[in-house]
Amino acid sequence: MDTLQNLRARLLPALRRVKPAVRRNLTRLHPLAPDRQAALYVHWPYCEKRCSYCNFNKYISQNIDQPKMRDCLIQEARTLIQLSQVQRITSVFFGGGTPSMASPLTIGDILDTISQCAHLAEGTEITLEANPTSADASRLAEFKRAGVNRLSIGVQSLNDADLKLLGRNHKALEALRTLEEAKRLFPGHTSIDLIFGLPGQTVTSWVQSLQKLLPLCDDHVSLYQLTLERGTSLFTQVHQGYLAMPDMDAVAEMYDCARHILQDTGFHQYEISNFARNGAFSAHNLSYWQGSQYIGLGPGAHGRFVPWGDAKIQQEARIQTLEPDVWMKEVLAFGHGTRKRTALSELDRLEEVLMLGLRMDVGISHQHWLRFSPTFSLWDVFGESEEVKELKEQDLLFLDNRGLRCSWKGLAVLDTLLLTLLSQLQQAWAERENRSKGT
Structure with a gap:
């Protein structure tokens, strides 16, 4: 759920100036509407490597127990859908981490379980985040057969030096090959993520990169300003003086230029970071921004839904246990790995x-x-x-x-x-x- 994470990162520094009661409430970023339908988010926590800018809940493992992770995601889906008593799932989003590392069979089994527990209409948006190194042509085709009908590709940049700086393990050529194959398999339903405001980046280099990419992309683009997160290697390099960030005026100009370039290319800015043409809006992300309830599955996932079995609670925020092995133990013991529940006023x-x-x-x-x-x-x-x-x-x-x-x-x-x-x-x-x- 990158958009919400980026919102949190941008707002928190300024919120230190707001009175504590306000700040405490503002850090809750996931909305809820009490009805019998919900979006569903599935978190795959594993990555091949940790990017230098990333502080999301992800883990590097050479020995992923795919069958156990699949079984636990299936069990948690059954438990939480039953607890929420939703009758219809409006969208499914596989995020991470790197969910394209998951077996397509795992993705298919999770979707089968969801459709058994609630109505999942044909054509419902089912998005999978993919990295170029874990999404070759044959694998993308398998994800499509498993039920995925929309891809979100972490391109991030078309500059190999920038990709290396970000700790990405793909190069620009690999990203373009993945994008081309995704467009062939999911025409009109392929999104790309791009990051701007990188160390050493100029307005000119950013504009040139964007102009190079737009003729090759599909109908959805997400732009994210780089945020330095404590605990990441990029944060350390910048604060120790090894790397210099562009000044805020330059970053603001990058964003403004991108908005105008995208508009001139036929894209409509329907949200701060998201642009679409030909009606290719992200239904799943719109559900967050519109305050619809949603269920979060997997380690560290967030959710907002009404637990219908508890008459005392009308609105509830839920956070699943972060660490995958601990989360799996809890799912096997209790049917779900919810670590924190907060009733919302x-x-x-x-x-x-x-x-x-x-x-x-x-x-x-x-x-x-x-x-x-x-x-x-x-x-x-x-x-x-x-x-x-x-x-x-x-x-x-x-x-x-x-x-x-x-x-x-x-x-x-x-x-x-x-x-x-x-x-x-x-x-x-x-x-x-x-x-x-x-x-």
Whole structure:
């Protein structure tokens, strides 16, 4: 779930300036809507090697017990789908880690189990993240036969020096070969990931790389600004002075140039980091941004769903045990490896709806907001705010009969806008609570 991880990385430094109660709530990044359908995320925790920038929950292992991992993912799928009592799975996303390292038979067996436990309609979006080194032509064809109908390829860069810097174990030529084969097998349903803001990268080199790639890509592109994560080798190299990051003005210009180049090439920016043409939006990621509930399977996976067997809980965030061997022991013992459960308040949910919904170009409609808070409208929260009025006057934000959304200019600075909007939400909520108590 790269988009959510990147959002967390960008916001956390700024959130240190927000009062603790707000900061605590903002770090919960996965939304939920209480209904009988859900998206489903499957985490494959293994990689061939750890990239220099990555701090995701992944493990390097030469002796992966594929049958045991498959059996545990199947068991956890059965348990959590039954616990949620969802009747329909709206999308499936195999992420990681490197799920293209999994056996296609494993992927097929997991999908068969899901379809036995809930309705998985024909044509439902089923995405698999793939790295070029673990996704040759024959393997991609096997994944397609197993039920995968959309690929997300970690291209990251077409510059071999940049790929080496990032710790990737593929070269640009391998990425292009994988992309070409993926387009043949999954036409219109192949996405690529690209990273910008790399050490030593210039606006010119970034633009040249993007212009070279776009004529070769399919109908979906995801752009991510490099974030230095503590504990990674890239973080260490930069902070010890061995590598120099581009300044923030240059990084902002890279993003702005990319947006215009993609727009000129026929792509529509439907979310901060995601661009699509010919209607090739990611249904799975849209479910996150729209606040739909989802089930997370596998080590370290996050989920948001209503546990229907517990009448005391209406909304719940779940995190699965991180370490694969420990997670498998828990699944074998209890049917699932959930390590942490957190009941969410109405305010928690509204913060998530605001933070994730504004990532989309369409923003948050009044009807959508009222699904989560029927008696506390967008007008109630933001209608009289002087800060919001100022953002509107600066052409960064719209609040009108359609709802609340960012302008084209506002999307580029959403992290800054959110600090104001979330503070306003907290203030309006506190005033509402005080009125209800008569104070």
